[in-house]
Amino acid sequence: MFGIVDDKKLFDSIKNNSETAFKVVYEEYFIKLTQFISKMSHDKDLAEEVVQRTMVKVWEQRDKIVLTTSLKAYLYKVSYNEYLMYLRKKSKFPNIESTVIEAIDEIEDEQDNQILLEKIRLEIDKLPPKCREVFILSKVKGMKYKEIAEEMNISTKTIEIHMTKALKSIREALKK
Structure with a gap:
Protein backbone atom coordinates (compact mmCIF):
# COMPACT_ATOMS: atom_id res chain seq x y z
CA MET A 1 0.00 0.00 0.00
CA PHE A 2 2.41 2.69 1.18
CA GLY A 3 5.75 0.89 1.30
CA ILE A 4 7.75 -0.27 4.30
CA VAL A 5 8.76 3.21 5.53
CA ASP A 6 5.24 4.62 5.19
CA ASP A 7 3.75 1.43 6.66
CA LYS A 8 5.92 1.86 9.74
CA LYS A 9 4.87 5.50 10.09
CA LEU A 10 1.24 4.54 9.64
CA PHE A 11 1.54 1.76 12.19
CA ASP A 12 3.36 4.07 14.60
CA SER A 13 0.34 6.37 14.36
CA ILE A 14 -1.92 3.43 15.19
CA LYS A 15 0.29 2.63 18.18
CA ASN A 16 -0.23 6.24 19.27
CA ASN A 17 -4.01 5.61 19.27
CA SER A 18 -4.77 7.25 15.93
CA GLU A 19 -8.19 5.98 14.93
CA THR A 20 -7.79 7.77 11.61
CA ALA A 21 -4.64 5.77 10.78
CA PHE A 22 -6.39 2.56 11.82
CA LYS A 23 -9.36 3.44 9.61
CA VAL A 24 -6.97 3.92 6.65
CA VAL A 25 -5.49 0.45 7.23
CA TYR A 26 -8.92 -1.09 7.78
CA GLU A 27 -10.33 0.37 4.56
CA GLU A 28 -7.23 -0.57 2.56
CA TYR A 29 -6.97 -4.18 3.72
CA PHE A 30 -10.38 -5.42 4.84
CA ILE A 31 -11.59 -6.46 1.37
CA LYS A 32 -8.18 -7.87 0.34
CA LEU A 33 -7.88 -9.95 3.50
CA THR A 34 -11.48 -11.13 3.18
CA GLN A 35 -10.78 -12.32 -0.38
CA PHE A 36 -7.59 -14.06 0.82
CA ILE A 37 -9.41 -15.98 3.57
CA SER A 38 -12.46 -16.58 1.37
CA LYS A 39 -10.29 -18.38 -1.22
CA MET A 40 -9.26 -20.87 1.46
CA SER A 41 -12.56 -21.19 3.31
CA HIS A 42 -14.99 -20.84 0.39
CA ASP A 43 -17.20 -18.98 2.87
CA LYS A 44 -17.43 -15.19 2.53
CA ASP A 45 -19.25 -14.71 5.85
CA LEU A 46 -16.61 -16.72 7.69
CA ALA A 47 -13.86 -14.79 5.91
CA GLU A 48 -15.37 -11.46 6.97
CA GLU A 49 -15.66 -12.69 10.56
CA VAL A 50 -12.02 -13.85 10.58
CA VAL A 51 -10.80 -10.53 9.14
CA GLN A 52 -12.94 -8.60 11.60
CA ARG A 53 -11.31 -10.56 14.45
CA THR A 54 -7.93 -9.81 12.89
CA MET A 55 -8.58 -6.09 12.85
CA VAL A 56 -9.89 -6.09 16.42
CA LYS A 57 -6.83 -8.03 17.55
CA VAL A 58 -4.49 -5.56 15.83
CA TRP A 59 -6.25 -2.59 17.45
CA GLU A 60 -6.37 -4.18 20.90
CA GLN A 61 -2.73 -5.27 20.80
CA ARG A 62 -1.34 -2.26 18.91
CA ASP A 63 0.98 -1.22 21.74
CA LYS A 64 2.55 -4.72 21.95
CA ILE A 65 3.07 -5.30 18.21
CA VAL A 66 6.52 -4.89 16.69
CA LEU A 67 6.53 -4.93 12.91
CA THR A 68 9.44 -6.94 11.52
CA THR A 69 7.93 -7.20 8.04
CA SER A 70 5.65 -4.98 6.00
CA LEU A 71 2.28 -4.07 7.45
CA LYS A 72 0.65 -5.98 4.60
CA ALA A 73 2.58 -9.18 5.37
CA TYR A 74 1.81 -8.81 9.06
CA LEU A 75 -1.94 -8.41 8.45
CA TYR A 76 -2.04 -11.39 6.10
CA LYS A 77 -0.20 -13.53 8.62
CA VAL A 78 -2.47 -12.52 11.50
CA SER A 79 -5.63 -13.15 9.46
CA TYR A 80 -4.26 -16.50 8.28
CA ASN A 81 -3.45 -17.50 11.87
CA GLU A 82 -6.97 -16.43 12.94
CA TYR A 83 -8.36 -18.70 10.22
CA LEU A 84 -6.19 -21.59 11.45
CA MET A 85 -7.46 -21.01 14.99
CA TYR A 86 -11.01 -21.25 13.65
CA LEU A 87 -10.16 -24.53 11.89
CA ARG A 88 -8.58 -25.98 15.03
CA LYS A 89 -11.63 -25.16 17.13
CA LYS A 90 -13.97 -26.56 14.47
CA SER A 91 -11.95 -29.69 13.73
CA LYS A 92 -13.29 -32.98 14.98
Whole structure:
Protein backbone atom coordinates (compact mmCIF):
# COMPACT_ATOMS: atom_id res chain seq x y z
CA MET A 1 0.00 0.00 0.00
CA PHE A 2 2.41 2.69 1.18
CA GLY A 3 5.75 0.89 1.30
CA ILE A 4 7.75 -0.27 4.30
CA VAL A 5 8.76 3.21 5.53
CA ASP A 6 5.24 4.62 5.19
CA ASP A 7 3.75 1.43 6.66
CA LYS A 8 5.92 1.86 9.74
CA LYS A 9 4.87 5.50 10.09
CA LEU A 10 1.24 4.54 9.64
CA PHE A 11 1.54 1.76 12.19
CA ASP A 12 3.36 4.07 14.60
CA SER A 13 0.34 6.37 14.36
CA ILE A 14 -1.92 3.43 15.19
CA LYS A 15 0.29 2.63 18.18
CA ASN A 16 -0.23 6.24 19.27
CA ASN A 17 -4.01 5.61 19.27
CA SER A 18 -4.77 7.25 15.93
CA GLU A 19 -8.19 5.98 14.93
CA THR A 20 -7.79 7.77 11.61
CA ALA A 21 -4.64 5.77 10.78
CA PHE A 22 -6.39 2.56 11.82
CA LYS A 23 -9.36 3.44 9.61
CA VAL A 24 -6.97 3.92 6.65
CA VAL A 25 -5.49 0.45 7.23
CA TYR A 26 -8.92 -1.09 7.78
CA GLU A 27 -10.33 0.37 4.56
CA GLU A 28 -7.23 -0.57 2.56
CA TYR A 29 -6.97 -4.18 3.72
CA PHE A 30 -10.38 -5.42 4.84
CA ILE A 31 -11.59 -6.46 1.37
CA LYS A 32 -8.18 -7.87 0.34
CA LEU A 33 -7.88 -9.95 3.50
CA THR A 34 -11.48 -11.13 3.18
CA GLN A 35 -10.78 -12.32 -0.38
CA PHE A 36 -7.59 -14.06 0.82
CA ILE A 37 -9.41 -15.98 3.57
CA SER A 38 -12.46 -16.58 1.37
CA LYS A 39 -10.29 -18.38 -1.22
CA MET A 40 -9.26 -20.87 1.46
CA SER A 41 -12.56 -21.19 3.31
CA HIS A 42 -14.99 -20.84 0.39
CA ASP A 43 -17.20 -18.98 2.87
CA LYS A 44 -17.43 -15.19 2.53
CA ASP A 45 -19.25 -14.71 5.85
CA LEU A 46 -16.61 -16.72 7.69
CA ALA A 47 -13.86 -14.79 5.91
CA GLU A 48 -15.37 -11.46 6.97
CA GLU A 49 -15.66 -12.69 10.56
CA VAL A 50 -12.02 -13.85 10.58
CA VAL A 51 -10.80 -10.53 9.14
CA GLN A 52 -12.94 -8.60 11.60
CA ARG A 53 -11.31 -10.56 14.45
CA THR A 54 -7.93 -9.81 12.89
CA MET A 55 -8.58 -6.09 12.85
CA VAL A 56 -9.89 -6.09 16.42
CA LYS A 57 -6.83 -8.03 17.55
CA VAL A 58 -4.49 -5.56 15.83
CA TRP A 59 -6.25 -2.59 17.45
CA GLU A 60 -6.37 -4.18 20.90
CA GLN A 61 -2.73 -5.27 20.80
CA ARG A 62 -1.34 -2.26 18.91
CA ASP A 63 0.98 -1.22 21.74
CA LYS A 64 2.55 -4.72 21.95
CA ILE A 65 3.07 -5.30 18.21
CA VAL A 66 6.52 -4.89 16.69
CA LEU A 67 6.53 -4.93 12.91
CA THR A 68 9.44 -6.94 11.52
CA THR A 69 7.93 -7.20 8.04
CA SER A 70 5.65 -4.98 6.00
CA LEU A 71 2.28 -4.07 7.45
CA LYS A 72 0.65 -5.98 4.60
CA ALA A 73 2.58 -9.18 5.37
CA TYR A 74 1.81 -8.81 9.06
CA LEU A 75 -1.94 -8.41 8.45
CA TYR A 76 -2.04 -11.39 6.10
CA LYS A 77 -0.20 -13.53 8.62
CA VAL A 78 -2.47 -12.52 11.50
CA SER A 79 -5.63 -13.15 9.46
CA TYR A 80 -4.26 -16.50 8.28
CA ASN A 81 -3.45 -17.50 11.87
CA GLU A 82 -6.97 -16.43 12.94
CA TYR A 83 -8.36 -18.70 10.22
CA LEU A 84 -6.19 -21.59 11.45
CA MET A 85 -7.46 -21.01 14.99
CA TYR A 86 -11.01 -21.25 13.65
CA LEU A 87 -10.16 -24.53 11.89
CA ARG A 88 -8.58 -25.98 15.03
CA LYS A 89 -11.63 -25.16 17.13
CA LYS A 90 -13.97 -26.56 14.47
CA SER A 91 -11.95 -29.69 13.73
CA LYS A 92 -13.29 -32.98 14.98
CA PHE A 93 -9.97 -34.65 14.18
CA PRO A 94 -7.24 -32.28 15.46
CA ASN A 95 -4.61 -35.03 15.73
CA ILE A 96 -4.95 -35.97 12.06
CA GLU A 97 -4.37 -32.39 10.97
CA SER A 98 -1.68 -31.52 13.50
CA THR A 99 1.26 -32.23 11.19
CA VAL A 100 -0.11 -29.93 8.49
CA ILE A 101 -1.06 -27.19 10.96
CA GLU A 102 2.29 -27.36 12.79
CA ALA A 103 4.13 -27.00 9.48
CA ILE A 104 2.02 -23.97 8.58
CA ASP A 105 2.56 -22.40 12.02
CA GLU A 106 6.33 -22.53 11.55
CA ILE A 107 6.21 -20.39 8.43
CA GLU A 108 7.41 -16.85 9.17
CA ASP A 109 6.39 -14.67 6.27
CA GLU A 110 3.65 -14.29 3.70
CA GLN A 111 5.77 -15.46 0.77
CA ASP A 112 6.52 -18.76 2.48
CA ASN A 113 2.82 -19.12 3.33
CA GLN A 114 1.93 -18.71 -0.33
CA ILE A 115 4.54 -21.30 -1.34
CA LEU A 116 3.23 -23.72 1.28
CA LEU A 117 -0.40 -23.18 0.27
CA GLU A 118 0.50 -23.72 -3.37
CA LYS A 119 2.34 -26.92 -2.41
CA ILE A 120 -0.76 -28.15 -0.57
CA ARG A 121 -3.04 -27.21 -3.48
CA LEU A 122 -0.79 -29.01 -5.95
CA GLU A 123 -0.71 -32.08 -3.75
CA ILE A 124 -4.52 -32.04 -3.47
CA ASP A 125 -4.74 -31.74 -7.27
CA LYS A 126 -2.50 -34.82 -7.62
CA LEU A 127 -4.84 -36.98 -5.55
CA PRO A 128 -6.99 -39.53 -7.38
CA PRO A 129 -10.42 -38.02 -8.21
CA LYS A 130 -12.45 -39.86 -5.53
CA CYS A 131 -9.77 -39.28 -2.90
CA ARG A 132 -9.63 -35.57 -3.79
CA GLU A 133 -13.42 -35.29 -3.67
CA VAL A 134 -13.54 -36.94 -0.23
CA PHE A 135 -10.79 -34.66 1.07
CA ILE A 136 -12.50 -31.51 -0.22
CA LEU A 137 -15.90 -32.52 1.14
CA SER A 138 -14.37 -33.23 4.53
CA LYS A 139 -11.84 -30.43 4.96
CA VAL A 140 -13.25 -27.64 2.82
CA LYS A 141 -16.99 -28.19 3.18
CA GLY A 142 -16.73 -29.61 6.71
CA MET A 143 -18.88 -32.68 6.06
CA LYS A 144 -18.76 -35.68 8.37
CA TYR A 145 -17.55 -39.02 7.05
CA LYS A 146 -21.06 -40.48 7.29
CA GLU A 147 -22.50 -37.59 5.27
CA ILE A 148 -19.81 -37.99 2.61
CA ALA A 149 -20.41 -41.75 2.46
CA GLU A 150 -24.14 -41.20 1.91
CA GLU A 151 -23.58 -38.52 -0.74
CA MET A 152 -21.00 -40.58 -2.65
CA ASN A 153 -22.79 -43.88 -2.03
CA ILE A 154 -19.71 -45.59 -0.56
CA SER A 155 -18.88 -46.93 2.91
CA THR A 156 -17.48 -44.82 5.75
CA LYS A 157 -14.50 -47.19 5.83
CA THR A 158 -13.74 -46.23 2.22
CA ILE A 159 -13.98 -42.56 3.24
CA GLU A 160 -11.47 -43.20 6.04
CA ILE A 161 -9.10 -44.90 3.59
CA HIS A 162 -9.33 -41.97 1.15
CA MET A 163 -8.70 -39.44 3.96
CA THR A 164 -5.74 -41.38 5.30
CA LYS A 165 -4.24 -41.53 1.81
CA ALA A 166 -4.83 -37.79 1.20
CA LEU A 167 -3.38 -36.68 4.54
CA LYS A 168 -0.37 -38.96 4.17
CA SER A 169 0.31 -37.58 0.70
CA ILE A 170 0.06 -33.96 1.91
CA ARG A 171 2.27 -34.65 4.96
CA GLU A 172 4.95 -36.24 2.76
CA ALA A 173 4.85 -33.27 0.35
CA LEU A 174 5.32 -30.84 3.27
CA LYS A 175 8.39 -32.74 4.48
CA LYS A 176 10.17 -32.23 1.15
